[in-house]
Amino acid sequence: MSDLIIRGLHKAFGGHAVLRGVDLTVKNGSLVALLGPSGSGKSTLLRTVCGFERASAGTIEIGGRTVESDESHVPAQARRIGYVSQEGALFPHLSVAQNIVFGLPRHERRARYRVDEWLELVGLPLSCADRPPHELSGGQQQRVALARALAPSPSLVMLDEPFSSLDASLRAETRHGVVQALARAGATAVLVTHDQSEALSMGQEVAVLWDGRLIQVAAPDVLYRRPVSREVASFVGEALILPGMAEHGSAQCDLGRLTLPDTRLRGPVDIMIRPEQIQVMPQDGCAGSESDPCIAVVEAVTFYGHDARLSLRLVAGSRSEGRAGIHARTVGYRAPAVGTRVRLAVDGEVVAYAH
Structure with missing residues (x-):
């Protein structure tokens, strides 16, 4: 996995600024939670890092390679980013094993390359391999989605509100499993969320995005105990x-x-x-x-x-x-x-x- 370095990132739609000079560094092998209220620019930042949107200004580097700048825009499929969406978006007509190897070269898909290894990594029994996704619980499906994102050995993993559709008890269990799997894989990851408890419990650092600006990046305990502004204090927990x-x-x-x-x-x-x-x-x-x-x-x-x-x-x-x-x-x-x-x-x- 690789470092993610964002410098001076701006994004506007029709003259309306959504991202306003974002600077963020995610160290190799770490998990940073990007936290913010609805409309703060979280999804736009994720889409710009993934290459789904082109930045208005600024640079993005992944593993020392510039993928976004004023002069260049590397397309999404060439950025080697693993993406886990809110619903997991598994293919219902494919088995769990076929879902996991979907992004691999054809000969590796046929050989079900490392499927058992990935199932073990995300904490699922090997017997899941030949089952269709609908036979799994919501939390298990999200783990399969994570295995699919990790299988091509991406430079970076982006998790877009991946637990929002799960009930409370399943959410806590799945969070723990995902954190363990990312750590075992040595993954560099960004978790995008509006859930404060999720960000504080999962992120090694938490980056608070507010009205298109990053206003504080800190370890979870520092962010909670010493928020930099009244707005952050009231948003992160009760104040x-x-x-x-x-x-x-x-x-x-x-x-x-x-x-x-x-x-x-x-x-x-x-x-x-x-x-x-x-x-x-x-x-x-x-x-x-x-x-x-x-x-x-x-x-x-x-x-x-x-x-x-x-x-x-x-x-x-x-x-x-x-x-x-x-x-x-x-x-x-x-x-x-x-x-x-x-x-x-x-x-x-x-x-x-x-x-």
Whole structure:
């Protein structure tokens, strides 16, 4: 497999800019998740890398070979890119084995070249080889589609929302199997998705595309804990944004004085807190009074089994009243009942954005 290097990529349709100077490097053998909301330009970026669309400006290199520039455009069939679509797009009239070898030279197709090896690589039993695709589950079909994409030894694998049609339980299992198969094959891959949990759990890095621009590329934990903007914070997971005042590496807000990683911030800021950072304690078990600004009332509980989401109202006056409610995450079996008075505390550092 090979490095993918994108520099200054622009794409416009009828004068409307969809990609605006995208720079992205995917290292050999790594998986990068390209994450963004609908309309952000994800599909256009995928289609341009694959060669289905020609860039308006910029360059694309795969393994040191320029496949897209102002002077040249290598057609899709010559780019050696494996492509896995949302539905897998297997040929219903061909067996699993015939689907896997479809992109190989004729003599290798006849010999069912390495079919057993590819089935084993993607975690499917060898008995699947002669079955038609419709006899497999949705997750198994996606693994066959991955095997078909890997069989011609492509330079790069592009996965276009490959799990969106699967139900929740099958999706998690299939994600795990695909990540393992890509790692065993040493594949360089780009996963295009709008699903935050999918991107965070699969990508070695996550690249956030927003209105045609890449606004942050980082390891999943860094992206989640230290998003570069309010928009990224709210898009990647759930975020509580509170107004505050920053000075000397901390900020004062409705939930007390909180520690900031950036000691340079001064003045009014918006503070981003993840709901799971908010510790919820019984009021009786802590030294607090009616004037304690961190005393709250539980107004609603949404139960998910393993955890629960609490909607809370601060008893004392709040700077953020009318702007944002307080939401916290707690272990499901410890969720307090609606109407319970609790005390809130924030665990760990928080991120702030200057006005």
